[in-house]
Amino acid sequence: MHYTSVVPLTLLAAALCLGGCADTPTASTEPAAATASAPAETPPPPLESAPAAAPEEPRLPADGVVAVFKPAQVKLSQETVAILTRLAATREPNERLEITGYCQKKDAPVDAREIALMRAMAVRNELVKQGVPAKSIRVKFNTTQALHAVKITAK
Structure with a gap:
């Protein structure tokens, strides 16, 4: 994971929280503008692929x-x-x-x-x-x- 992509998102989240508390209209529009210009972060690929589901075992062996x-x-x-x-x-x-x-x-x-x-x-x-x-x-x-x-x- 790159720290450069985590820090702006953390700051953006803090700005959104603070922006909602402000009484001025400019504070509430700034986070929206920052959100629109921030690059979309894609989730990291899974570390390991999920194992295929094992076939269900029969409830009794064939010979009983x-x-x-x-x-x-x-x-x-x-x-x-x-x-x-x-x-x-x-x-x-x-x-x-x-x-x-x-x-x-x-x-x-x-x-x-x-x-x-x-x-x-x-x-x-x-x-x-x-x-x-x-x-x-x-x-x-x-x-x-x-x-x-x-x-x-x-x-």
């Missing part, structure tokens, strides 16, 4: 998997919570959700059914916490597929 776990893990990741928050915010009022928890029997250190249900219930509880009515959610489990995850299907 919202969480992937290690064989004995049941705690939801922050990424999963973010997906569930987006799903809860964009869910249709009459939409029903089917949540399936997966834990393969041969990889489970304890009861695979219990782990699969705990995973599905963790997702269900997070959705309910986000405002999805519990009555619109169905929870299932699967211990036969080679998968340690939770899938959601919207119906």
Whole structure:
């Protein structure tokens, strides 16, 4: 920014303020003349162009998997919570959700059914916490597929 262009505008603003207070007609016409002869200042160009809007992420991944776990893990990741928050915010009022928890029997250190249900219930509880009515959610489990995850299907 050049100081030469800022100083005259500051003086012009001060003259306009003082000119409005004066009782003489010449004081009120001087600022108008100064305004007409002052060069128009153009705003500086933006420092950086605004980033293009990111495409909106789908509310559910294409395969429906919202969480992937290690064989004995049941705690939801922050990424999963973010997906569930987006799903809860964009869910249709009459939409029903089917949540399936997966834990393969041969990889489970304890009861695979219990782990699969705990995973599905963790997702269900997070959705309910986000405002999805519990009555619109169905929870299932699967211990036969080679998968340690939770899938959601919207119906």
